[in-house]
Amino acid sequence: MVKDGDYVAIFNSVHRVMEAERLLKDKHLKILLIPAPRALAADCGLAIRYAGEVRSEVEGALAEAGLLPRDLYRKSGEAFEKIEGEL
């Protein structure tokens, strides 16, 4: 469900992730709420997946609404690279 190069945003509560999903969908951004991949620790077990093309729009919208994720990862081959300090 997560392709190479996709971003996976992890939130620290189910309410935040649901709110983020609603916000991004209202903006018609191509995102998908997914179960957080096992390799990534997530308190609520949920994550939002999006492709690189919409990254700036997604993160811009989340920042504006005060809904930035706790952690952000990018799928690279079989692994997830943590994106540090860019949010």
Add this chain to the structure above:
Amino acid sequence: MNSLDVRGMACPLPVVSVKRALESAEGELRVLLDDGAPRENVRRFAEGRGYRVQEEPLEGAFAFTISGAAKKPEVAASERAGATVMLIGTDRMGDGPEELGRLLMKNFIITLVELPELPDRILFINTGVLLTAAGSEVIEALEALGNRGVEVLSCGICLDFFKKKESLAAGGVTNMFTIAESLLQARSVVRL
């Protein structure tokens, strides 16, 4: 050759009639049937039982020549002993707030893709069919399950009821005959 005309019959009568005819007939069976669900369901039913189906388009209908007696006509391949059937009768998981229920169901189906052991067949009925129709967020996951050999089937009556017949986006259409048979012949049924 025996012949049978199931044109104009409502689901699941075409499959029921073909099943009876195949059980009593020797040799080939020629069936005249309508396009759409009857054509798909009868083909799936016959091929699932090991028959060969040759199709011939006619004006406004189709003719199937069904031949080659199945080795075990009483048990379809997908309904063999040991089959695990999942029945999804809702677009929500559990009782509680609607939004949470939808999220959990979506999460459940996407999680299945990651698991090593999968059901042989997933049957979607009632509001469950909203998950297989266009606009659902689990189409990608259902396609991935289909590619791993899971048979994804939606109840035709239900699609019709929700006016989603034309927008089925994952798997095939089935009828109550197949649903009932699958449930009765499965070794285990997981109901959501």
